[in-house]
Amino acid sequence: MAARLSTRADYDSLLDKYDTWLFDCDGVLWQGDRLIDGVPEVLSLLRARKKSVMFVTNNATKSRKNYKKKFDALGLQAHVDEVFGSAFASAVYISSVMKLPKDKKVYVIGMAGMEEELQEEGISFLGGTDPADNTLEPFSLANFTPDPSVAAVLCGLDTSVNYTKLSKAFYYLTRHPGCAFLVSNEDSTYPTAEGLLPGAGAVSAPLRYALGRDPVSIGKPAGTMLDCIKAKHDFDPARTIMVGDRLNTDIEFGKAGGLATLLVLTGITQESEITGPNASHTVPDYVTNSIGDLRAVNA
Numbered sequence: 001m002a003a004r005l006s007t008r009a010d011y012d013s014l015l016d017k018y019d020t021w022l023f024d025c026d027g028v029l030w031q032g033d034r035l036i037d038g039v040p041e042v043l044s045l046l047r048a049r050k051k052s053v054m055f056v057t058n059n060a061t062k063s064r065k066n067y068k069k070k071f072d073a074l075g076l077q078a079h080v081d082e083v084f085g086s087a088f089a090s091a092v093y094i095s096s097v098m099k100l101p102k103d104k105k106v107y108v109i110g111m112a113g114m115e116e117e118l119q120e121e122g123i124s125f126l127g128g129t130d131p132a133d134n135t136l137e138p139f140s141l142a143n144f145t146p147d148p149s150v151a152a153v154l155c156g157l158d159t160s161v162n163y164t165k166l167s168k169a170f171y172y173l174t175r176h177p178g179c180a181f182l183v184s185n186e187d188s189t190y191p192t193a194e195g196l197l198p199g200a201g202a203v204s205a206p207l208r209y210a211l212g213r214d215p216v217s218i219g220k221p222a223g224t225m226l227d228c229i230k231a232k233h234d235f236d237p238a239r240t241i242m243v244g245d246r247l248n249t250d251i252e253f254g255k256a257g258g259l260a261t262l263l264v265l266t267g268i269t270q271e272s273e274i275t276g277p278n279a280s281h282t283v284p285d286y287v288t289n290s291i292g293d294l295r296a297v298n299a
């Protein structure tokens with residue numbers, strides 16, 4: 001059973017127990033571009049107490065550099081090396097795990113953030129934000145000249161997904177032997193300030209259905225993100241806590257990594273999913289309404 005936090009003593013003991021705080025972003029720090037109440041104060045008090053703070057997001061629409069700009073715009077202190085996104089983890093996976101040969105390319109269903117991280121890793125790609133692919137013109141194989149060097153398809157949240165992109169990805173995944181099918185993450189929904197929208201998982205779902213094949217998923221809860229963090233930062237998992245709003249990504253990620261887990265209810269997960277007859281089998285160590293609740297330690 002998760003420990004429900006509410007008193008100053010609860011939050012004080014949490015701060016005493018954990019030196020490294022990994023924060024999910026969408027639904028924990030913000031909803032779209034709207035900051036969640038109390039986030040600046042809580043991040044400042046953690047830094048004032050010499051806690052290590054990092055940000056671990058499945059949102060592949062932005063690169064780490066672009067996230068730094070978002071943090072700055074929202075008045076949140078953050079360093080690029082503290083930010084870990086699934087676009088970055090996907091690029092690292094392709095270069096360091098898959099070791100994609102330099103003469104090969106990735107066909108992208110995704111946005112600028114994904115392209116920037118692939119570029120940073122020296123990975124060639126096509127598709128993505130290319131105007132030729134962002135069209136509602138009917139697609140036909142008769143007018144399509146495939147690029148023989150495509151050896152992987154990477155799919156993430158893409159708010160301009162269309163039949164042309166799905167068809168080209170499908171072509172490469174069915175006609176290029178050994179073409180890898182990768183997704184940055186599988187979140188079914190995406191929390192915005194105005195409400196839920198389809199997530200990255202909903203963008204890759206048509207491909208999975210057409211192919212009858214599951215992709216390799218790189219974002220939370222997969223371990224690739226934690227490997228990326230470990231490659232850059234030393235931390236003791238036993239004194240590290242993962243703060244998230246989603247059970248099947250953030251909390252599973254924390255558990256799989258041997259970290260403590262704190263669920264907040266400002267994003268995807270609703271009260272009914274953690275209590276009552278339909279409660280999920282994924283049980284976080286701690287639950288609190290919002291990360292802003294930690295301000296109680298200064299009250």
Ligand SMILES: O=C(O)[C@H](O)[C@H](O)COP(=O)(O)O
Pocket residue numbers: 024025026027056057058059060157185187188189190191198199200201
């Ligand atoms: O659809 C998506 O990609 C996700 O909803 C979203 O981006 C999750 O981001 P996170 O909560 O991991 O920051």
Ligand SMILES: [Mg+2]
Pocket residue numbers: 024025026027028244245246267
């Ligand atoms: Mg989230």
